[in-house]
Amino acid sequence: MIQSSKKWKIQKPDESFVGQLRKELNITSLTAKILASRVKTIEEAKNIFYMDDRHLHNPFLLAGMKEAVERIELALDRGEKILIYGDYDADGITSTTIMLNVLLDLGADVEYEIPNRFTHGYGPHEELFRKAHENGIQLIITVDNGISGIEPIRLAKELGMDVIVTDHHEPGDELPPADVIVHPRIPEGHYPFGELAGVGVAFKLAHALYGEEPDHLYEYAAIGTIADLVPLTGENRYIAKKGIEQIRKSNSPWVKALCEASGVKQQEIDEEIIGFYFGPRLNAIGRLGDAKPGVEFLMSGDLEFALQGAKLLNQKNNERKEYVASITEEAIGMIENDPRIGNSLVLVVAKEGWHAGVIGIVASRLVEKYYKPAIVFSIDPETGLAKGSGRSIEGFHLYNELAKNRDILPHFGGHPMAAGMTLSREHIDELRERLHRQASQCLTEELLTPKLYIDVPVDLGEVSVEAIEEVQSLKPFGIGFEKPVFAIQQVSVRSMRKIGANEDHIKMELENEYGILDAVGFNKGFLYNEITYGVKISIAGDLQINEWQGRKKPQFFILDVQTSEWQLFDYRGKANVPNLLNNIPMESSFVAFRKETLQYFGEFLPSIQLIEDEMYGSLSPFLVLLDLPKRVQEMEKLIETARPKRIYAVFYTPNSLFFNGMPTRKHFVHYYTLIKSRPFINLNEHLRHLSKHLGLNAEAIKFMTKVFFELGFVTIENGLIKVNQFAEKRSLTEAASYQLRKQQIELEQQFLYSTYSELKQWFNERIKEFSYS
Template sequence: MIESMKRWRTQDSNAGAAEKLRQALGLSPIAAKVLASRGFTDPEEASAFIRIGTESWHDPFLMKDMDKAVDLIQKHIRTGRRIAVYGDYDADGVTSTTVLMKALLSLGADAFYVIPNRFKHGYGPNTDLFREVYERGASLIVTVDNGISGNAQVAAAKEMGMDVIITDHHEPGEVLPEADAIIHPRHPEGNYPFGELAGVGVALKVAHALTGDFPADSLIFGAIGTVADLVPLHDENRLIVKMGIEKLRHTANPAIRALSSVSDVRQQEINEETIGFAFGPRINALGRLGDAEPAVRMFLTEDAAEASMLASQLNDRNKERQKMVASIADEAIAQIEDTYGDAVPHVLTVAGEGWNPGVVGIVASRITEKYYRPSIVLALDPEKGIAKGSARSIEGFHMYRELKKNADLVPHFGGHPMAAGLTLPIEHVTQLRENLITQGEEVLTEEDLIPTLDVDVQLTLEEVDIESIESLAELGPYGVGFAKPVYCLPNLSVESSRKIGSMKNHLKLAVSDGANTLDVVGFGLGHLEDELTPDARVSLAGDLQINEWNGRKKPQLMLTDLKSDGWQLFDVRGERMLSRWLPSIPQEAVFVAFKKESVRKFRADTGKEIVQPAELDPVRSQTLVLLDLPDSLEELEGLLSSCGPSRIYAHFHVPESRYFMGIPDRKQFGWYYTFLKQKGSFHVMREGERLAKHKGWSRDTVIFMTKVFFELGFVTMENGLAAVVGSPPKRDLSESETYSGLERRINIEQTLLYSPYQELRRVIGSILDAPETAREEQQLWI
């Protein structure tokens, strides 16, 4: 058995709805199944979703205060007064700033922008920075992607004599700032049709309202900010990203071309994953480490050389960020392992001096991904006496709510169920850590601590082809609220398996249903190759893609998880060098030896605890390593039936094999008995070697036959001298314990040690799969 790494949650199939969608919309069967699994049953609704167009773009003036904001901005433009766009240091804030600046400049505004520094100004409105803006001559501040919680700062700006417009998408508080206009898709007094816009989405609405034109040219920035900010990709967000990606692929914008170049991305192949994993991290790196202003400058410039220089700067900063994250993550993991070992608590809180607070959120995500525990990573500042950090959670642990229970320890925090930011005195860190562990034990079950995998569609290999996979592009873009589908391919046989990559840490499989085959690649899953047996039947979950090599296209599955039901047999027979197979044995395995002398030998050779069958704990014996041969199949049956293992490693060592020696046949026994009768007596120990050479036998064969005759009463033995008994009883050779013992020994070696893998599996399977018929099946093999 191979247990999956995650809990698979498979959607209920709706074959009727899928077929209805397929026929009505001309979709591939796989695409139709995906939509049906996501709750689309009406073809018109499904068509509107996947073929979304500008008809889904809502009138920007449906937003509360949009008319006030437009009038105020236009008034400042007409009178030539300066306008400051106050942005934010993440990708959403950077692109929001870009969109609004382009709109203002296109109208001839005297406009400039400022981006707060995470370390100097913190997040959101900052009174000191507002004062700098005022001193630069601004009479109007327009915030983008922030400001909804800046009550005191807005009041300060008003006291300076500036007008203030807030455009934001974060959660409004109970009391809103006293701004001249607040543009927010979820304004408490508004009724805008779609409340999930990113900050850049709100900026696009303002740009549309200001210019009177749909902001098509700015959709390239809208797509980047929307994907990077992880807002749900439906309604207007889906439109922004879908149209924006298409424009990103063909734009002549120097910033996009430069970003594509430093990211090693082919511009015509840009998609949502490009944004999320290539563009977004590079833009965010500036704000995480310092000043994000160069990112806005890159997007606004029309000079290709300047854009290239700034993109390289983003790329360099991202490399710094990657190294910093890796270093802090290594320290955090070492801290966890040193503190807890294998007994990882329900909630993890780690803290360190010198950690950059701008990247601890990424580290928290890595910790949560590695251990699947709610995680808090804190950067300690001993001079200020504070700990500042980020939290990431898992399903079942509402991070904001659980932090709120510790409000006396954490004076400053904010967030939502899955993530949060927090600042607290250093002396409260230990108590917070202990409190959260207790809270985690109260609210999280053991099942909650197993990561989940939502499987959308179960497929057969017959359904997987190039055309069907290509058709899935029509369902994109994928993201929050409409994740990339996960497919399950059940009960397939593994035709081949191997580890790939320079470090052999990736997995390559070929699987088959008997008629069709599929290549499977699992990055970082090379360890699973050690768990696959030659006869393995597996169920796979992952993402369908097309592998193109030398002009040839083949379907392949990018593996996310794998499982196999039933027991497994691993064949390590004949492997004399323990070092070749011992490292592949799971830590929880129980090493079993049937014979006492084997216990001593393997305890010395392996350093492992070796038990005999009578000492076995059935509950903890799901993985067995059978080190030596039992004396009989009954002995093996007793062992396996007592614990029903899911994994068996068969070594079956014997100090000296008797299988190839064989048993003397009756003709040999007849000749030897006639020889003894003629001689009357024969000294086996002195003359047996010479007789053996004469007959081409081994000396052991002579000794064996003599012993059999003695046990049957055919000869007497005294001091090595065999004397024939007159008129011996008529008895069969099998009545000799020595004869029958060797016969059993050879049979057990043939059955367990020298049989082909499939035959050995059938023998063991007759015990594990059908105990009631085990004896009948075993007899067939011996």
Template sequence: MIESMKRWRTQESDAGVAEKLRQALGLSPIAAKVLASRGFTDPEKASAFIGIGQESWHDPFLMKDMDRAVELIHKHIRSGSRIAVYGDYDADGVTSTTVLMKALLSLGADAFYVIPDRFKHGYGPNTDLFRETYERGASLIVTVDNGISGNVQVAAAKEMGMDVIVTDHHEPGEVLPVADAIIHPRHPEGNYPFGELAGVGVVLKVAHALTGEFPADSLIFGAIGTVADLVPLHDENRLIVKAGIGKLRQTSNPAVRALCGVSDVRQQDINEETIGFAFGPRINALGRLGDAEPAVRMFLTDDAAEASLLAAQLNDRNKERQKMVASIADEAIAQIEDTYGDAVPHVLTVAGEGWNPGVVGIVSSRITEKYYRPSIVLALDQEKGIAKGSARSIEGFHMYRELKKNADLVPHFGGHPMAAGLTMPIEHVGNLRENLIRQGEEALTEEDLIPTLDVDVQLTLDEVDIASIESLAELGPYGVGFAKPVYCLPDLSVESSRKIGSMKNHLKLSVSDGANTLDVVGFGLGHLEDELTPDARISLAGDLQINEWNGRKKPQLLLTDLKSDGWQLFDVRGERLLSRWLPSIPDEAVFVAFRKESVRKFRADTGKEIVQAADVDPARSRTLVLLDLPDSLDELEALLGSCAPTRIYAHFHVPESRYFMGIPDRKQFGWYYTFLKQQGSFHVMREGERLAKHKGWSRDTVIFMTKVFFELGFVTMENGLAAVTGNPPKRDLSESETYSGLERRINIEETLLYSPYQELRRVIGSILDAPETAREEQQLWI
């Protein structure tokens, strides 16, 4: 058995609905199944979702205060007064700033932008920075991607004499700022049709209202900000990203081309994953480590050389960010392991001095992914006496609510069920850690602590081909709210498996259903190769892709997880060097020996605890390593029948094999007995070697036959001298314990040690799969 790393939750889709969608929309069977699994039952709604177009844009003036904001901005443009765009330091804030600046500049406005520094000003409106903005001559401040919670700061700006327009998409509080206009898709007094716009989506609506035309050229920034901010890809968000990606692939914008250069991305291949994993992290890196202003400058410039220099700066900062994250993550993991060992608590809280608070959110995500526990990572500032950090959670643990229970310890926090940010006094960190562990134990079950994998569609191999995989692009873009599908391919055989990569930490498989094959790649899953046996039947879950190499295209599954429900047999027979197979044995394995002398030998050789077969604890024996041969199949049956293991490693070491020696036949016994009668007596120890050479036997064969005759009463033995007895009884050779013992030994070696893998599996399977008939089947084989 191979247990999956995650709990698979398979979505059951209606085959009839999928077929109806396929026929009505001309989709591939796989694409139709995906839509059906996502709840689409009406072909018209599915068609509108796939082919979403310009008709889906909502009138920007449906947003509350939009008319007031447009009028106020135009008033300041006409009067020639300065307008400040006050942005944010993440990708959504940077692109929001860019879109509004382009719109204002196109209208001839005297506009400039301001990006707060994460470490100096913090998130959102800052009174000191507002004052600096005022001193630069601003008469109007327009916030983008922030401001809805800046009640105090907005009031201060008003007192300075500035007009203020807030555009934001974050959750509004009970009391709104006293701004001249608040543009928010979920304004408490508004009724805009779509409330999930990113900050840049809100600004696109403002730009549309300001200029009277939809800012199509700014869709490239809209797509970047929307994907990077992880908002649901429905309605206008889906349209922004879908149309924006199309433009990103064709634009001559120097910033986009420069980002492609530093990200090693072909512009025509840009998709939502490019934005999420290549562009977004590089833009965010500036704000995480310091000043994000260069990112806005890069997007606004028309100079290709300047854009390239700025993109290189983003890239360098991202590399610096990656090293910083890796270093802090290593320290955090070491802290967890040193503190808890294997007994990892339900909630993890780690803290360290010198950690950059701009990257602790990424570290928290890594901790949660590694341990599948809610986690909080705090950067300690001893000089100020504060701990500042980020939290990430898992299903079943509402992070915001659980932090709220500790409001006396954490005076400043915000977030939602799956993530939060917080600032607290250092002296309260220990109490918070203890409280959250207790709260986690109350809220989370053991099952909750196993990560989940939502499987959308179960497929057969004959459904997987190039055309079907290419057709899945029609369903994109994928993201939050419409995640990339996960496919399950059940009950396949493994044709080949190997570890790949310079560190051999990746997995390459070829799987088959008997008629069709598929290549499978699992990055970081090389360890699973040690768990696969030649006869394994496995089920796979992952993402279907097209692998293109030297102009050839092949379907491929990018593996997320795999499992196998049957028991497994690992063949390590004949591997005399323990170093070749011992490292692959799981830690929970029980090492079993049938003979006492084997217990001593392997304890010394391996340093492991060796259990004699009769003493094995069935409750702790899911994985067995069978070190030596039993004397009989009865012994093996007794062990396996009581334990019902899911994994068996068969070593079956014998100090000296008897199989190739064979058993002398009756003709040999007859000749030797006649020889003894003619001699009357024969000194076996002194003359046996010469006789063996004469007959082409081994000396051991002569000794063996002599011992059999002795046990049957055919000869007497005294000091190595064999003498034939008078009138010996009529007895069969099998009545000799020596004869029958060797016969059993040869049979057991033939059955367990020298049999082909599949035959050994049948023998063991007869015990594990059908214990009530095991003996009868075993007797047939031996």
């Protein structure tokens, strides 16, 4: 059995709807299943499969767009100084870059400002607005921020500057006193698509200012949209899709430099490369300090300058990774070593000096590892204030739960799954205790079990290069249109081997009656020791195309594996058994029937359970059988008691009797006649001669002697064997040693020298029998 740490939730697509989609769109069953899990109508499916510029809305449908364009054009006519006020993340950096491009193209006297995460915090800042006024700025245009900057914008107006706010973040109860607000959800429902990223709103403003679709700005819009994790549906999907197409063929120096720095091929850029390579590099620079070099990089027209900028982004991204790795390691140490922290349903960790720019990423890592809500605080030793970032799980609304602690949380904000906050360091432990009590009221065991949502169950017969290529035409995948997770159920492992320099990965061939499929599991080399041939497994993951030397083959990338079948692992007769035991989970029960086995394995294993007089104790469902019992009934009773999910058959037998066999009746008669013909026999002196004369090995002769002694046929004194002239006639089978040898040989034949299939069948019959009893 392989039990996944996650609970699989496999969606069953409506077969009739899948059939309709296949017919109407002329697509494969694979693509139809994906669409069926995401849309409810044929029309919705067509909008995804055949995406075109109909999804790009007129920018003037946005409330305030007309007024914003008029005010900017007035500034251009008057030669006013304009300030673009951005944000320090990838969305804010790309938004700033778009506005810079359009205003410079239109001949504006323009500069830009991005607040420092640590000095100024998020959004409009009074100090920076005063500085702008001193520099003669007459018009401020915010991008990807501003909707919550009420007081700084009021100050800007008092100073005589006009303000246009372009933003996409959630508005509060009060709106800022800006001259114009361009926001896809203000007023609610006025615009056909309310989920634009900040860069999407900036792109719409650029479109309106140019008077035509600005194709050259899609590169920036795609990166900001994907990096900001807004839903990749509707207009966002069109922006991302077209932007990816533009980036793939772009001649922009920054694109070339970013590809080189990230180690990716430009023609292979997709939403995953943007999300995992480009976005983090742009985010890193603002996480660790001044984000302005990010804008300078995206504006670079010179390859040499762009390469230097990309080098800086790489450097900052590597620093960010080091900070995250170091803080995560420290946080895990706190959780593992402090029961107050580790036993809490909400993990709260804090330390002085942790880099505040990455604590949100660390919180995400802790949620991934422990599947509990997590909050990470960086404490300022001078002020005693702790700045925190939290991530949550389904069922624990982080913002609402934090709101119940306003008396000790003076500053907090966020969403159901993520939040930021500041509080005094002396309240950290109290916050943990309160959140634990709150979580105990709403987090059930079910909610604390991570889920793996699988939306596309697949048969091997559906998998082909053509089908996978068609699925890839549905890209980009992201929030709201998630990358599909495929599941192939009840397939056998045809072959498997560890791969990679350290054998950390695994490569398998999977098969059933519908076909054969290659599968690769990165960092899943451990599965080699957990899967046995013949068992039916189910795998979840991704379907891709492997191209090698011009040949294309489907390939499955393994995300998770499970099987409900019990498994037999055959370690019989293996060389260097102690080393092999290192591959067995230590939570297994290591079982021995014989005391001498304890001596052999005692130095290799920390604990061995000796089975005596049917006393079994507590047994793991992973059962390691180190040796053989004396009677088959002992094995049957053990299987009935343990109800194992895995059996590791070692069956250490230092003195195997199977190949020696049982001496025949003729051997016994011949030996007895020989003893009877002499007054006595000194067994120690004549053993070699007897062995040669009888054609039996020494062990067999000693055994026959013991049988004769137990039956009273001979006496043994001081090593001298004499026939008992007055012995009664008895059957050989009456001797205890004869019975034990017979049983031992039968046990060895049954367990030690049977084929794998025979051994598994024996256990299978008992496990099934006891499962139904």
